[in-house]
Every structure is written in structure tokens, then in C-alpha cells.
Amino acid sequence: MSKLKILFLFIFVFLLQLQLEIYSAPYTGQIIKLRLSNGEVVKVKVWGNEFYQDIESLDGYTLTHDPQTGQLCYADISDDGNEYISTGIKYNDKESLNDKIYSNDPIISQKLKKLRKNIRINKNKIKEKIQNRKKNLHKYFNQPNIQTKFYSYLSGSSLTIAPRPDRYFERIGNYTGLAVLIKFPDEPAVISKNQMQDYFNKIGYNDFGNKGSIREYFRDISSNKLDYVNIVTDYYTAKHPKSYYAQKIGSGAAELITEALNYFIKMNFDFSMLSTFDNGEVIALNILYAGPIQYDLGSDLWPHSSGIPAVYIPGTNKYFSRYQITNIEEEPIIGIVCHENGHLLMGWPDLYDYGGESPGLCNADLMSSGNWNDGGRDPVDTNAFFRHAAGWANVIDLDSSTKGTFYIEANNNSAYRFLNKNKINESFYIENRQKFGRSFTMPGVGLTIWHVDWLGSNDNEQMTPEQHYLVSLEQADGLFHLERNLSCVDEKDFFYDGNKTSFGSNTNPNSNWWDGTPSGLNIESISALSNNMSFQLTDQPQVQSRLNLQVRNIGQNACNSNVFNIELKIINNDQRPIPINSLTVKMWFYSDNNININGCWGGIIYTSSGNYIGNINSFVTSELMTDETKIENDRWANREVTISFNGLEIPGNGGYVQGINLQLYRGQWLTPFDDMCNDYTKIVNNILHENKYIALFENNLLVNEWVSNFEPDINTGIPPYLNTKTPTPNITLTPTFTNTKLITATRTFTFSYTFTSTKTPTFIRTNTATFTKTATYTPTPTKTRTSKITNTFTPTITITNTLVATHTNTIIQIATYTPTSVLSSIKIQYYTSNLNDITNTIYLNLRVINNSNSSIPLKNISVKYWFTSDVNSTDIAENDYSATSSNFYLNPYVTLNINMINQGGQDRVLVIGFKDNSGYLNSDEYAQLQLRIHKNDWANYKQSNDYSFGNANYFIDWQKITGYISGQKVWGNEPENLSTSMITKDNNIYKKDLYVYPNPCSNNAIIKFFLSKQSDININIYDINSKMIKKIYIEKQNSRLGANEIYWDLKNDLNNFIANGIYILQIKIDNEIYTKKIVVLK
Incomplete structure (x- = not known):
């Protein structure tokens, strides 16, 4: 061969290699075996991918490689949170950490007692490690993503077969790959060559529980358009031990693969049947090595897909470069190899989030973590876009002019596409997925809608025009729990009659393009689940607002009467019911005096036809705003009033709640409420109407209403401040x-x-x-x-x-001032990974969210989970994982109060608190906790008996778990019977010696009781809805033997006078609780 040809060929190969990318299958907590550098094999749990892994013990404690001993040891975190530090205590998968704690070695026990489960280093450091790994792996390449090459993407006319997107590789027909088997001097093969031939090629393969061979999988998902087989070699014995290659980060895999290929070339192996690209590169090179993954401080043999410098087959233009490498377990599974061959054969990219900030498409796609479905033995199909790109899917194009009823069969590679004519990289794919065939392990079924932008990346969970997924699943429930990293895909993410039956610019989720412009796609009347589903394409409907808030003035005069008196009505035009406790109404006033609450009454939920559903409770708070603000010439605000609710759901399709009456007054009762007639929320009209000066929020987010021209409607209310409540210059x-x-x-x-x-x-x-x-x-x-x-x-x-x-x-x-402090506030979100009614373990996943404007010391926060013991044995609470959203790992304490109460039928309460050195929970930050409760004898609980148990498998706001700041309840509702006497012993005071006078009271009240010994005294006062309004604490040294008197001025903790009504006084001394009813009549 001439030097010119050789030079040309070298340049050609080099340019081809510039397109190589490194891919791998994700791990999401699977249990696998690792082989350590000392030869020991252990079982662990793994999260991560080729670029970065977090390793845990089987009972959830983070592990790390100890560079001094070569052992896998329990890990702690460095002071800066950026590195794992070995404790030097060796991990043994045959015993739990608790077994080690109670060993005879006091030094080991002391170290292990300080460890926490599921610890992680800082997220930014993880990202840095991922980027460094990408650079170092095959660092002799400059490797942009293989998908940077752009091809023509033709647009099809309406109702015609859509042209295939040429962005990825079409694979129709017969293709042959090479499977190279490798063993090591220190790792013999346990799976034979014949078994591996069946694994790759056999029709009807079911060894080790697999649902088909590699060949069968791709035949199934391609509707038999791709027949992919592999020539399987004999085992090659590597020159060095396995650890030699694993420890050479960035070059070990390349050295092993090159060494094996050169051996088979030297042995004159017949490569003639292998399928190649036009340039001679072999399309599919599968490297399978014997035994568990070799793990030291990382491993170059971690399963992945990438490329090596070209290895040529003499006498031909064929060469090897792109490859995937996977280990052969004692029971091989097909999932990982199917995932890696998705990269090799079709050029499909990963659809999971490398940094772990979100799960990507999680268990719903082969190219995310769906390769692990059924333990990796029955990997799920991929999405319609990838199958279309491979040339397998029959796709019909739709556009905004297309109208009518359309039918689509399940799992037969049929789909509809709605293309963005202005941006050919963006489209929607619509298909029908049902639980059979390669969709049997799909986590849900129904009409499945994919939002595709091939310029995106599933490493980007931000959901912004600039940063979003490459393939997004339009989650029908509108919760976006994939992007928000709340949970994986479930049955509520698919469209069908009985869940969600429409998808358009006015729905949630909506059919807008990523830049926010309406696509024109409007799907209505989606049918019930079946193998042949239907839907209608219609014009964009003229819709009402999703949630509609109306108000009217029912007072004598809007400006100068002594009371602000209004009525509210909330209408739910959404299809789904909306929990009333997810809504709040806010108003804003200007006053030098306090805004006092005379009461908030009524509120009845009805269906759209007027059928009675139930009553609601309303709660009102008033607080001083951070800054005075003027939004218009004659409207001012410095105080915010919030109404929250408790009760049932408002039915969809026009259900409503009406009759919510609110009365406020300023300072003293006779003071004109709005003497200058310049309050921001100035309600004049006495007929129910929409008013932009009163705002409706859902889950603390301002509700967006929409009109037919797709512009936001402001009548849900404009808060008189920006997001930070920062006023303009003064x-x-x-x-x-x-x-x-x-x-x-x-x-x-x-x-x-x-x-x-x-x-x-x-x-x-x-x-x-x-x-x-x-x-x-x-x-x-x-x-x-x-x-x-x-x-x-x-x-x-x-x-x-x-x-x-x-x-x-x-x-x-510029005028500024510092306002009085605002009461801190938290809310609690909850889900459980165990929805079984009868279970031996209660699993809690909690988020404690600071939704105030200031930081809260974590040591002041506590949370209570109320449940029943069911059987008479010891309850044990365990903390598996705790961290703040800023990645500061916590070590909370958990205690179980047992038989101290019998409140609402609940005889147990789990109390969660935080230690003094836990730091602060900043505004909008949350602490995430994973906890378990079980019996010492593993007896069963019946969760339907538990007050705090909820049927939620993703995070929701949950009022039945209560939150407290400095002992004062600020979130949730305790079980009923709070007003019932809770006296268990009479060591300190007697009920007959607890007095309140005068009772009824009008101006103040004296609380008098007699102590038999000095004690810390906690006095809490509740309204009839069990909402704490006042907290008084007396330290032990300030209490006295005999008579004690406490003066109460009838003000709540916000320094506002309380309204007329019945209140419950609760005095807690040590573990004893005493109650008394107080009547306020002014």
C-alpha cells in the first residue's frame, strides 16, 4: 500500500474516531457483585454509570475503596463534603453494620455508631468527577458526541407515511456482530461458549430467567425488521490479572480489547461475515469478560460503550473501533447488553441523567434504566422516536389542519408524529403502549406521548427553552416527577379514559413547543385502555380558566366601614378534582395598626350540578410584609392576609366551593378599616366577580389562568411585589x-x-x-x-x-426600613415506597420544606408521624438517609413515644428532630428523610389503621404528618380528640386544681394551677380546628411549688387579638398533659 494511501486512511480513521462517544447503562440501586483488588467478591448496591458510581452496603451504608488496604470499607465524608474517606473498617456482605456495632471491638463500634446511611458527596463535586472521567477515558481522542452530525430531516405532508429521521442509524435487514469472550489468569470462565452463543442468538431462549436472547429482543422491538446475530469466539485468556486492566483508568479496557483482537487476528479468525459501515468499521463489537466487575477506586472495566484506536483485519478494509464491554455474571442477564447494543447498532444516546439530578425516562425506556426491568431479564422497549429513526416504526404525520378521530394499535410499531415546521429538531410522537410483548414491564399503559428535541439531552432536567430532555415523557398527571426527581414513571403518566383524556395548549401538561409557542396539537376524547385506542384532533377549544376565583363585598362600605367583609367562591374547571387544602387565597392591605381577624366562616363544596359534597374549614393569618409596596397610584400594601383551607376535594368540570365569608378589622373595632380608601385589595363591587387584587395560589404557586388567545389572564391576582418582595426605589x-x-x-x-x-x-x-x-x-x-x-x-x-x-x-x-420578624413556616411532603396494607415495615419518605422568607435552625424543627402499634411488641425506628437539598447530610434523632397518648385512636407517634449542630434550613430549601419503623420481632402493621399513612407513591403535601417549630405546630392536623382530657397520671397537678377565670372571658384570662414540684411548663392554646394559636413556655426555675398564675391577653402568637369562640387550653408538664376549655366572648 502506498504511503499516500496509508496517510489518507489514517486521517480518515482519525476523523471517524472524533465522533466516538462513551456510553453506559445506568445503575439505580441494583445489587451486583464486585471483585476487589485482593480477590474478594462482595455483593453491593450501586447507583451511577461508567463515569461515576456510588457504592452502598446491602443495608444502605456508603462504601469506598481503601487505597492502603485495597479493601472496600465503610465511608465517611470529608469536612468539605467533596470526598469519601475510608473508616478503615472492612465491609463484609455477610453481616450488617448493626452486627459490627455490637461486636466486641469498642473502637470499631464507636466509629460505626457515627455513620449515616446513604451519604453522598456534594452534587457539584459529582459533576466535576463525571466531567473528568469523560476526559480521561480514552483521553487520546477528542470526542464530541456522535450525534453532532446533522442530516436532512424531511417533513411529510399530512396523513402520509412520515420520512425516517436520518439522525441515527437505520437498521433493517440482517446484521452480524462479533462477541469476544475473555477470561483472566485469576478469573476463570463459569459460563461456557455454547451458553453465550444461546445468550446472543437462540430463538426461544429462557436460560437464567431471561425473556429471550439478544437477537430475539431486537427482532421483537423492530417488528422483525432487524435480525441481529453475533459470532461468538472461544475464550481468550488475558495476559494480566483482571485488576491490571481495571486499575488503568482511561486505557485499561482499550489495552485488553486490542490485546484480544490481535490474538484472534494472529489465529486467522474468520471475520468475513461481520457487518460494517461503508468505511469498513465493524458495526458491533461486543466484549464479554468473565466474573464480577473489578472494582478498585473506580474501574476501567465498568460496563460501557466507547471506542479504541483502529485495529485492522489484514488484507481487508475492515477494522474495529467502536465497542461495548460487559462482564459475564454467574447468571447472565440480557438487559445491559441490549442497552449497549442500542448505542452500537443504532447510535441511540443515553436517556438518563448522568449527574443523578433526575431519573431521565427511568424505567420506561431501554436507553434509561428500563434495561433493568425484571432484574435485567425483560428489558422494556424504547420510545417511538428511536424506533422511527431505526426505520422500524410506521409513522403518520399530523399537523394543525388535521381533524377527526384517529385509531392506534398497541405495541405494533405504529405512531403519529406532530412536527414543528419551524424547528425540524422538535416534534411530538404519539403511540399506544399496553402490557404485552416488550412493553410487558412498562410501568404504565395507555396513550403515550413523547416530546422530542434531538438538540436536547436527558442530562438536562430544567424544563426551560434552553435546557430540557432530548426525549420527554408527557406525564399525564402534570406533576413532572421525572424532571423534579420525585419518582419514576407510574400508571398516572399515561393518557386514557379514567385518568386524563385531553392534551393541548390549555392542559397540564400542555402541547406547547419548548419556546412556549402553541404547537396547534389538541387531542381530546382519548378512549379507555385497549389494544386499539382512539383520540380526536380538534380545534383549540375556547376554555374557561382552570381555576376561577370570584369575590364580592358584603359590607356596608368598601372604604370606611369598621370591618372588611367579603365573600369568596372558587370554581374548578379542570377535569381532575383539586384538594381544597392545596389552595390559598391572599389579600394585601395598608395599615399602621394590626389587621385583626374577626372570623372566616362557611365554605361548602358542590358539584357543577349543585349536589352537596361537604363543608370546609378556613384558617386566616395576617403578617407584616417585608417591604411597603405600591403597585398603582392609589393602592398600597404593607400587610398580607392569607386564607387556607381544610376539607375534601373540589370536583372537576365545574365543581365549586362557595359561601366563604371573611371579616377583618383594623386596630380597635371602631377604627375605620380603610380610611384613605387606598388598600391594595380594595373590593367595592357587591356582585361576585373576578378581581386582580386578590390572588389564588395552588401549592404556593400563583395560579395561571388562560384565555383562548393563549395569553395569561391576570384575574387570579397580581401580588403587589416581585418574587423577592423587593420594592422599587422610594x-x-x-x-x-x-x-x-x-x-x-x-x-x-x-x-x-x-x-x-x-x-x-x-x-x-x-x-x-x-x-x-x-x-x-x-x-x-x-x-x-x-x-x-x-x-x-x-x-x-x-x-x-x-x-x-x-x-x-x-x-x-432611597428609603428603607427593617420590619418586625415574620413567623417561620414549614410544610411537609410525604410518600411511601410500601403501599401494602399488611406489612412488617412502615417506610417513610419525607421532605420538610422551609417556605418562609428566613432561615430556620434545624434543631428547632420536629415532625410527628402518628400510627398504631397493632400488636404488643417493641417498635423500632431507623433513619436510612437524611440530607438537605443543598447536599448537607444530616443525622437526625428519631424517638418513639409509646403509650403516652391515645389520640384519635393512635397509640404511637414517631418524633423526628435534629441535633444542635445540624445547622440551618434556608428559605425554599428542604430536608429529605428516609425512615423505617418495624417491630423487634418483625410482626405486621396494618397501615390502614394509621392516621399518618397515605396512599402516595410520589411526594405530595400531607397534612396528616405534623410539623413543629420550637414546639409550636405550624403544619398539619393532629389526630382528633385533642380536646379530650389526656391525663395519664396525677403526680404534678389535678384537673380540679386547673382554673381559668374569668371564663367566659372578654379582655384577658388568668390561667391558674397548682404544682407539687417545680417543672418545665408548656402551655399551648388551640382553636376548635386543633390549630395552635398561642404557645407559652416557663422554665423549671421560674415555676413555683403551689399556686402558679399565667396572664393571657387573648392575643395569638402573631400578636393579634383572637376572635370569639371556644378554645382548648393544654398544659404539658413532663409527660403529663392537662386540658381545659376556654370561652371567649367580647
């Missing part, structure tokens, strides 16, 4: 310049003056002044303000400056 004055200024304001402000001159530099001066009332401005300025001043005040601020008086100067004055 006062701008342009006076004639003098050295003494008199300025009007209302509070103690700090003013920053900026002087600008065309002839001299800018000066910035800061002065502080306290103002007193007057009615004078000197000089009279032109003013624009966005912080309200209801009276005029005269401060005197003397400013010394050197500016020439004839120069033009501008004074900008």
Missing part, C-alpha cells in the same frame, strides 16, 4: 440646591444621597435621621414615591459638601 427629589434639607417621611429611614455634577466627581453620603410629625416641606420638591407616607414629617438633615451652588445636581433618596 423617593426622588429634585430641589434647588441648598445645604439643609427638610424631607417628609414616616419611619426611621436611612437615606443615601448621590450628588452628581458635570464639573466635579460623584459624592455619596449616608445620613440617618429620626422624624417627628409636622406638616412642612422645605424646600417643596417634585416627588415620586413607592413607599407610602400617610402623614408628613419634618426631619432636618445637614449635609456638608463642596459642590458649587450653580452646578446642576440631583439628589436621589
Whole structure:
């Protein structure tokens, strides 16, 4: 061969290799065997992929390779959270960590007691390690993604067979790959060559529980359009031990593969039957090595797909480069090899999230973690887009002009495509998936809608125009739990009659393109589940708002009466019912005095036809806003009033709740409520109407209503602040310049003056002044303000400056103040991984979310889970995993209060708290906890008896788990019977010695009781809805023997006077609880 030809060929091969990418199958907690450098084989749980792995013991403790001993040891985390540190305590899969804790070695026991389950290093460090691994693996390549090559993507006319997208490789016909079997001097083969031939090629294969061979899998998902077989070699014995190749990160696999190929070339192996690309590269090279994965500190032999420098077959233009490598277990499974051959054969990319921030398509696709379905023995099919790209799917194009009823059969490679004519990389694919064939392990069934953008990546879970998945499953329940990393795919993510029957620009999820523009795809009347489903394509409907809030004034005068009195109505136009406790209504007022709550009554839920469903409870809070804010010329706000609800769901399709009546007053009862007629929420109309000055929220998010032109409708309410409640600059004055200024304001402000001159530099001066009332401005300025001043005040601020008086100067004055503190708030989300009614283990997955504007010390937070013991044996609580969303790992304490209460039929409560050194939970941050409760004898629980148990397999707001800050309940509802006497012993006080007088009371109340010994005293006062309104704490040293008297001014913890009604006084001393009823009549 001439030197010119050799040079040309070298350049050609090099350019081809530039397109190689590294892929691997994901691990999501599967139990696998690892072979350590000392030769030991252990079982572990694995999360991760070729680029990064987290290894755990079978009982959930993180492990790491100890570089000094070569052993797999229990791990702790470095002080900066960036690395795992070996404890030096060897892992043994035959015993749990608890077994080791109670061993005879006190040093080991002390170390292990400090360990926490499921610990992880910082997410940013994981991303960094992934990127470094990508660079180092085959680092002699510059490897952009193989999918960067763009091909023509033709658009088809309506109702014609759609052209195949040429972005990936078409695979129709017969293809032959090579399967190279490798063993090691220290790792013999346990699976024979004949067994591996059957594994790859046999029709009717079912060894080791597999549902077919590799060949059968691809025949099935291609509707017999691809017949893929492999020539299987004899076992080659590697030159070195397995650990030699595993430890050479970035080159070990390439060295092993090259070594094996050169051996078979030397042995004149017949490669003539192998299928190649046009350039001679062998399409499919499968490397299968004997035994478990070799694991040291990482492993170059971790199953993956990538490329090596070209190895040529002499006398031909054929060469090897792209490959996949997998280990051969004692019971081989087909899932991983099917996944890796998806890369080799068709060029499909991974559809999982490398960084672990989301599960990608999780268990719903071969190219995510669906290769592990049924333990990897029955991997699920891939999506319609990939099958279309491979040339297997019969796809019909739709567009916005297409109307009518359409039918689609299940699992037969039929699909509809709706193409974005302006961006050919984007489209929707619609198919019918049912539980048979290669969709038998699909986690749900029904009409399946994929949103495809081949410029995206399933490493991007952000759901923004710039960052989103390559293939997204349109999750019919609208919860987006894949992107939000809440759970995997379930049956509620598919469309069918009985779940969700429409998909369009006005639904959730919607059919808009990623840039937010309407696609024109509007699917209605989706049929019930069947092997031949139907749906209708219609014009975009003229829809009502999904949730509609109406209000009317029922007071005498909207502005200057002594009470603010309104009625509310909420209408649910969505198809699904909406829990009333997920909704809140907010209003905003301006007042120098407190906004006091006289009451919030009524609220009855009806169906759209007026059938009674049930009553609701309403709760009202008032708090001072962070900043005064003015949104319009005559509307101001500095106080926010929130109404929350408790009760049943509002039925869909026009169900409503009406008769919610609210009464507020300001300061004293006779004070005019809105004397200036300038409150932000100023309701004048006495007929129910939509009003943009009162807002409706669902799960703390402002509800977006929509009209037919796809523009947002503002009548759900505009909060009078931006997301951060930051007001615009406050006062701008342009006076004639003098050295003494008199300025009007209302509070103690700090003013920053900026002087600008065309002839001299800018000066910035800061002065502080306290103002007193007057009615004078000197000089009279032109003013624009966005912080309200209801009276005029005269401060005197003397400013010394050197500016020439004839120069033009501008004074900008910015007024700020610090408000009183706002009560911290949390909410609790919950799901369980065990929905079985009869079970020996209660599994809890909790998120404690700080939804206030300030940080909360974790040590002040506690959570209670209420349940029944069912049988008389010891309950044990275990914390499996705890961390904040900022990846700060926690070590909470969990205690079980047993037989101390019998509240609402519940005789157990799990109390979860956090240690003093746990730090803070910042605003919008959450602490995530994974907990278990079980008996010491593993007896069963009946979860339907448990108050806090919920039928939720993804995170939901859950009011039956209660949350507390400094002992005060701020979230959820405790079991009923709270007002019932809970006296268990009478060691400290007697009920007959607990007094409240006067009772009924109008102005104040005296709480009197007698102590037999000094004790810490917790006094909690609840309204009739079991909502804590007041908390009083007396330390032991401040209590006294004999008579104790506590004065209560009838104000709640927000310093607002309470309304008339019945309240429950609860006094807790040590473990004893005493109650008394208080009647307030003013």
C-alpha cells in the first residue's frame, strides 16, 4: 500500500474516531457483585454509570475503596463534603453494620455508631468527577458526541407515511456482530461458549430467567425488521490479572480489547461475515469478560460503550473501533447488553441523567434504566422516536389542519408524529403502549406521548427553552416527577379514559413547543385502555380558566366601614378534582395598626350540578410584609392576609366551593378599616366577580389562568411585589440646591444621597435621621414615591459638601426600613415506597420544606408521624438517609413515644428532630428523610389503621404528618380528640386544681394551677380546628411549688387579638398533659 494511501486512511480513521462517544447503562440501586483488588467478591448496591458510581452496603451504608488496604470499607465524608474517606473498617456482605456495632471491638463500634446511611458527596463535586472521567477515558481522542452530525430531516405532508429521521442509524435487514469472550489468569470462565452463543442468538431462549436472547429482543422491538446475530469466539485468556486492566483508568479496557483482537487476528479468525459501515468499521463489537466487575477506586472495566484506536483485519478494509464491554455474571442477564447494543447498532444516546439530578425516562425506556426491568431479564422497549429513526416504526404525520378521530394499535410499531415546521429538531410522537410483548414491564399503559428535541439531552432536567430532555415523557398527571426527581414513571403518566383524556395548549401538561409557542396539537376524547385506542384532533377549544376565583363585598362600605367583609367562591374547571387544602387565597392591605381577624366562616363544596359534597374549614393569618409596596397610584400594601383551607376535594368540570365569608378589622373595632380608601385589595363591587387584587395560589404557586388567545389572564391576582418582595426605589427629589434639607417621611429611614455634577466627581453620603410629625416641606420638591407616607414629617438633615451652588445636581433618596420578624413556616411532603396494607415495615419518605422568607435552625424543627402499634411488641425506628437539598447530610434523632397518648385512636407517634449542630434550613430549601419503623420481632402493621399513612407513591403535601417549630405546630392536623382530657397520671397537678377565670372571658384570662414540684411548663392554646394559636413556655426555675398564675391577653402568637369562640387550653408538664376549655366572648 502506498504511503499516500496509508496517510489518507489514517486521517480518515482519525476523523471517524472524533465522533466516538462513551456510553453506559445506568445503575439505580441494583445489587451486583464486585471483585476487589485482593480477590474478594462482595455483593453491593450501586447507583451511577461508567463515569461515576456510588457504592452502598446491602443495608444502605456508603462504601469506598481503601487505597492502603485495597479493601472496600465503610465511608465517611470529608469536612468539605467533596470526598469519601475510608473508616478503615472492612465491609463484609455477610453481616450488617448493626452486627459490627455490637461486636466486641469498642473502637470499631464507636466509629460505626457515627455513620449515616446513604451519604453522598456534594452534587457539584459529582459533576466535576463525571466531567473528568469523560476526559480521561480514552483521553487520546477528542470526542464530541456522535450525534453532532446533522442530516436532512424531511417533513411529510399530512396523513402520509412520515420520512425516517436520518439522525441515527437505520437498521433493517440482517446484521452480524462479533462477541469476544475473555477470561483472566485469576478469573476463570463459569459460563461456557455454547451458553453465550444461546445468550446472543437462540430463538426461544429462557436460560437464567431471561425473556429471550439478544437477537430475539431486537427482532421483537423492530417488528422483525432487524435480525441481529453475533459470532461468538472461544475464550481468550488475558495476559494480566483482571485488576491490571481495571486499575488503568482511561486505557485499561482499550489495552485488553486490542490485546484480544490481535490474538484472534494472529489465529486467522474468520471475520468475513461481520457487518460494517461503508468505511469498513465493524458495526458491533461486543466484549464479554468473565466474573464480577473489578472494582478498585473506580474501574476501567465498568460496563460501557466507547471506542479504541483502529485495529485492522489484514488484507481487508475492515477494522474495529467502536465497542461495548460487559462482564459475564454467574447468571447472565440480557438487559445491559441490549442497552449497549442500542448505542452500537443504532447510535441511540443515553436517556438518563448522568449527574443523578433526575431519573431521565427511568424505567420506561431501554436507553434509561428500563434495561433493568425484571432484574435485567425483560428489558422494556424504547420510545417511538428511536424506533422511527431505526426505520422500524410506521409513522403518520399530523399537523394543525388535521381533524377527526384517529385509531392506534398497541405495541405494533405504529405512531403519529406532530412536527414543528419551524424547528425540524422538535416534534411530538404519539403511540399506544399496553402490557404485552416488550412493553410487558412498562410501568404504565395507555396513550403515550413523547416530546422530542434531538438538540436536547436527558442530562438536562430544567424544563426551560434552553435546557430540557432530548426525549420527554408527557406525564399525564402534570406533576413532572421525572424532571423534579420525585419518582419514576407510574400508571398516572399515561393518557386514557379514567385518568386524563385531553392534551393541548390549555392542559397540564400542555402541547406547547419548548419556546412556549402553541404547537396547534389538541387531542381530546382519548378512549379507555385497549389494544386499539382512539383520540380526536380538534380545534383549540375556547376554555374557561382552570381555576376561577370570584369575590364580592358584603359590607356596608368598601372604604370606611369598621370591618372588611367579603365573600369568596372558587370554581374548578379542570377535569381532575383539586384538594381544597392545596389552595390559598391572599389579600394585601395598608395599615399602621394590626389587621385583626374577626372570623372566616362557611365554605361548602358542590358539584357543577349543585349536589352537596361537604363543608370546609378556613384558617386566616395576617403578617407584616417585608417591604411597603405600591403597585398603582392609589393602592398600597404593607400587610398580607392569607386564607387556607381544610376539607375534601373540589370536583372537576365545574365543581365549586362557595359561601366563604371573611371579616377583618383594623386596630380597635371602631377604627375605620380603610380610611384613605387606598388598600391594595380594595373590593367595592357587591356582585361576585373576578378581581386582580386578590390572588389564588395552588401549592404556593400563583395560579395561571388562560384565555383562548393563549395569553395569561391576570384575574387570579397580581401580588403587589416581585418574587423577592423587593420594592422599587422610594423617593426622588429634585430641589434647588441648598445645604439643609427638610424631607417628609414616616419611619426611621436611612437615606443615601448621590450628588452628581458635570464639573466635579460623584459624592455619596449616608445620613440617618429620626422624624417627628409636622406638616412642612422645605424646600417643596417634585416627588415620586413607592413607599407610602400617610402623614408628613419634618426631619432636618445637614449635609456638608463642596459642590458649587450653580452646578446642576440631583439628589436621589432611597428609603428603607427593617420590619418586625415574620413567623417561620414549614410544610411537609410525604410518600411511601410500601403501599401494602399488611406489612412488617412502615417506610417513610419525607421532605420538610422551609417556605418562609428566613432561615430556620434545624434543631428547632420536629415532625410527628402518628400510627398504631397493632400488636404488643417493641417498635423500632431507623433513619436510612437524611440530607438537605443543598447536599448537607444530616443525622437526625428519631424517638418513639409509646403509650403516652391515645389520640384519635393512635397509640404511637414517631418524633423526628435534629441535633444542635445540624445547622440551618434556608428559605425554599428542604430536608429529605428516609425512615423505617418495624417491630423487634418483625410482626405486621396494618397501615390502614394509621392516621399518618397515605396512599402516595410520589411526594405530595400531607397534612396528616405534623410539623413543629420550637414546639409550636405550624403544619398539619393532629389526630382528633385533642380536646379530650389526656391525663395519664396525677403526680404534678389535678384537673380540679386547673382554673381559668374569668371564663367566659372578654379582655384577658388568668390561667391558674397548682404544682407539687417545680417543672418545665408548656402551655399551648388551640382553636376548635386543633390549630395552635398561642404557645407559652416557663422554665423549671421560674415555676413555683403551689399556686402558679399565667396572664393571657387573648392575643395569638402573631400578636393579634383572637376572635370569639371556644378554645382548648393544654398544659404539658413532663409527660403529663392537662386540658381545659376556654370561652371567649367580647
